[in-house]
Amino acid sequence: MPARRNIAGPDGSGSMAARRRLGRLLTELREAKAITQEAAAEYIERVPSTLYRMETGKPGVRIRIKQDIHGLCELYEVDAPTREALVQLAETTKIKGWYQPYHDLLVQTNFDSYIGLEQDASEIDTFESQLVPGLLQTERYARALVSVPDNRERDADEVERRVRMRLRRQEILTRADPVRLDAVLSEAVLQHVVGGPAVMIEQLRHLAAISERPNITLRVLPFAAGLHDGLVSGSFVILRFPDDIEPPVVYSDVLLGGLWFEAPSEIARFRRALTSIIESALDQPASRDMIEQTAKELTGDV
The missing domain is CATH 1.10.260.40 (lambda repressor-like DNA-binding domains)
Structure with missing residues (x-):
């Protein structure tokens, strides 16, 4: 070798x-x-x-x-x-990543492995059924999410550290060699008002704006699509890496920690599911239109 x-x-x-x-x-x-x-x-x-x-x-x-x-x-x-x-x-x-100071937060859900691999990935494909993916969240949306305690109260310092960590993750989208992100969001993601109408409007406008970046593809899977593979698979992320340094892996986040899928047969099943989901989703211009229209409808509540 x-x-x-x-x-x-x-x-x-x-x-x-x-x-x-x-x-x-x-x-x-x-x-x-x-x-x-x-x-x-x-x-x-x-x-x-x-x-x-x-x-x-x-x-x-x-x-x-x-x-x-x-x-x-x-x-x-x-x-x-x-x-x-x-x-x-x-x-x-032995080289420590930027996320090492957050180890105490990551180890609680075994998320440290995921963030390390997310930083190493060259391509990320994701389907999200309920919430805006962490890589696409605004600061106020992220704060609203992490302020909700799991099984214990979170103090203000921990909330802020979690928000800072989440925003730092997003730098892979804007660095000199940015990750290519292909995201499909269920329409439910747009309809779940996280943090109140003002926070959600800001988040939706951010999605519309960031979808213009050349390394980001953003599609919406509408309710009208009916039965599709995403209803069975739930949310998942496929990570792919440059120069064959690591085979592709799939990560699915659950309440008590993430599930990893690494066998070639498992990766193939998720890829087929993603292909089916994309085929049922709106194209990028139509997706952007839906996101912007949802934001406009929310303005009446502000």
Whole structure:
């Protein structure tokens, strides 16, 4: 395996994708030698659960270059180019992303992995059935959402930190090499008045304006579309990555944390569902017209 370039960007983007790629390669090397996870963990003086987290690319594990990477390379008898590539990936995982200071908020719902991969993605396809996606929310809309407590009260400081984090995520849409976002919103997203009419009008106008950006495609799936795959699938996000640094993954957010789908057959099902949803949705000009008309109808309530 040839050495790969450093995939981390200046803000730490690439580190989560590197962690997952490193985990897959370590798993493949271990299985090729028919070595158990328990035996490999013992060799590098780790508990099996820690090696499991390393191999599955979970955050929160400090990867030791000498003990872990060189130790496993010795055990698996890998060649020099492979060892060099693994060390490079391990070094990349140590680069902290901008979202690290928010770890205490992210870990509550295992959302840290998602934000890391979102930063690494080159293309994001999403269907949202109820709420404006985080990447497209205005500050006041986001504040209205995060002010609603889950199972405990949130103080003002936590609310503000959550809002700042959400707005910081959106920078991937406006950076020098912006993510390409293809979003389909159910008409219900436009009709749910979050934060009151004034907040919702601002949010709708923001959607109409941002849909003009060349890297953003925004469609509305109207109620009139009738039965469609989105009614069964619920909301989901498909993340795709540049230069094959990571296979596509699907993320679906639920109350107690996100669900990940990574098997090729699962990715294919979500892609078929998205194709069906897009076919039922309005085109971009008609979608923009519906968004603007909904905002106009709300002005009478302000």
